[in-house]
Amino acid sequence: MTDEGSDDATADEATVLVVDDEEGLADLYAIWLRDRYSVETAYDGEAALDALDEDVDVVLLDRQMPGVSGDDVLETARERGLDCRVAMVTAVEPELDIVDLGFDDYLRKPVDRETLLETVDRLLRRSTYDDAVQEYFAAARKHALLAESNDLNVTDTEEFDELEARLAELRDRLDDVVGGLDDEDYEVLFRQFSAEDGDDE
Template sequence: MATDTPSVLIVEDEPDLANLYAAWLESEYDVRTAYDGDDALAAIDESIDVVLLDRRMPGLSGDTVLETIREHDLDCYVAMVTAIEPDFDIVGMGFDDYLVKPVSKEELLRIVDQLLLRSSYDDQLREFFALASKKALLDAQKSEAELESSREYAELEDRLAALRAHVTETTSELLEEGKYRQLCRDIAADPVPEE
């Protein structure tokens, strides 16, 4: 039976810590645990929304698990939750966020919430641009009278307006988090150099 409850996979080689994280999250999410990299890869499927991944584990490291997730284009967000302090090696890694242990229940809930909000934002933007593209195509191909008399076009405009409001609201929520506000400032202050 399908569920709308987001799913989180906790990959942690210390079972007590994995179980603690699961206890913190299970009232809000469908939580699964894996105690090593091999079990993590076996557990990851299309139903997983967020992976909380330790970097240092016996056998397959978290770094290797992350690389495998990205190589297989699995559609999930990955937050590294690790005792390893970040270094310059993180620049080439494909994670979505990074927490240094020890982490609190509030930090863990916040990171999962933020990643799911980003997922919602990505979906909203994808739909918004698809609808905007359809509107632009119709605007270029149809007369004003044809557009005004079309029920489908009116519904498209209504959906675009509603989606624009949702995107704006989600953006505001993302920017409430100080880290994302700084990220946006960094993006605005450091434009991509022209070639």
């Protein structure tokens, strides 16, 4: 693990852990991020597990790594009860197995600097929201990924139906908490609601 944070990092800076077995790519992500955040890098799953603690705010996590996979790292982080936001950054096309993964966002490589920065900013904002809002955004992201899948049979599965039911349940719980969202996330939430309403017509 390598600490990429600057010497003058303040105590209130967010910490981002970049995990990728392609060392050059992990280092590039760190360069993009380190002017804004305190950044650590891990080049395999075991190093990521060693680095994961309560100080990590956001994890950018590759899925396909030798030994301990990104999915394993994510599962362990959730088992430890760590309250960090996790974005999978991977070349792996999303399939039905993502329904049970506890990530907050999913980026498909290649990823540019602007997208990476926007993702970290967005996840840090969401970390301040009510748990139901966080879960809704994560479920909505999974729903969107699967709906866009090249496998047309995905949306005809029991898992997809259960995900849609969970989204509807979460939506019913959000009436009391949407007032705390910032404008960008409120717009995302509103668009999602509008899309669902359109599907129901």
